[in-house]
Amino acid sequence: MRVGPLPEPSLPPLSQRRSRRRPKRLPKRAAIDRRSFDSAERTLRQLAASGAQVSVHIIDLDSGVDVFTGDDHVSLPVAGIGVVPLLIEVAAMIDQGTLDPLEIVERAELDPVTTSGLWRHLHAPALPIADLAVLAAAAGDPLAVNALLDRVGHERVRNRLASLGLRRTALLDRVRDHRGPDDAPNLAVGSTREIASLFAAIVNSTAVNPAVSAQVAEWLSLNHDLSLVASALGLDPFAHENDSHGLLFINKTGRDRGIRSEAGVLAGPRAGIAYALSICFDDLSIQHRLRAHEACRVLGTDLMEYVY
Structure with a gap:
């Protein structure tokens, strides 16, 4: 089967997508008057005072200015967010012609992961690489993530992170039901400064190149987990690619x-x-868990007030 380049990006540049939402923005002064992260800062400080480790970083995409930060240089466990650099490398290899998006992966060849996931419930015993990327992005499917990682390899993901300038972010291991003393303690770690910058690069078409950025953005736009920060946005978890109120949103949770x-x-x-x-x-x-979820929701509320 012929290895081909990525299809033409289905997502136009950010500037074009945003221009369709409203014919005109409110004046900047009016917007600035309403821009505040006071509620999020207060809630996150309270959470940190209770013993949690908290790191946050927010970038204004128009100006490139950091508008809200806190301990953003610290590398913390980020779980499933570590899938993002893996997806970038998969998209880059497809774009380079070194990975066939229709290459078939057999589920039986993978070590079982039974704690979560969709593929283990499907009748299909094998799926192509492109479908595995969709499952990894949309549902964080552990078998799909491990299949992609087996095909791409940790070294390529590490090299990709280095080429993107990320020094405090790493995909450490595969997804496992149980982590033993010989396994990495976490799936992935990262600093919020680097991770926020990576997402900015994806939507601004500078993560590797425009085709790779658009493909990764398309995969991430399918994510169904809107239960944390995104819980405040009122989006449909299963269909938020073309929001009727003009919101552009992509995310990945861990x-x-x-x-x-x-x-x-x-x-x-x-x-x-x-x-x-x-x-x-x-x-x-x-x-304890609900306090963490509430802090996520408060940040989401402040984000909505900032952009809308």
Whole structure:
């Protein structure tokens, strides 16, 4: 089967996509008056005071200015967000012609992962690389992630991160049901500064090249997990590619015991932002977990007020 380049990007540049949402923005002064992350800052400070580790970084896409940051240089576990650099390398290899998007991967050749995922419930015993990328982006499917990682290899992902200038972000391991003493303690780690910058590069078509950026953005736009920061946006988890109110949104979440993280891009008629939030906490009770989720939602509310 012939290895071909990526299809033409189905997502136009950010500037074109945003121009379709509203014919005119409000004056910048009016927008600035309403731009505040006071609620998020207060909530995240309270969460940190309770013993959680919190890192946040938000970039204004128009100006490139950092508008809200906190401990953004610290590398924390980010769980499933580590899939993003893997998807970038998969898209880059397809674009280079070194990976066939229709190459078939057999599920039986993979080590089982039973804690989550969709593919293990499907009757299809084998899927092409392109479909595995969709499953990894949309549902964080562990078998799909491991299949892509087996095909691409950790070294390529590490080299890709280095070429993108990310020094504090790494995909450390494959997805596992249980982590033993010889396994990496976490799937992935990263600093919110680097991760937010990576998402800004994706929507601004500078993550490798425009074709690769557009393909990764398209995959990420299918993500169904809107339960953390995105819970405040009122989007349909299963169909938010073309929001009727003109919001542009892509995201990826990461979750494990005591880990809640999310990164993405949100753009509305007033502004566009790239954001990343990581929270590591002692998951001792449902209250501890709900406090982390509430902090995510408060940040999402402030993000919505900033862009809309």
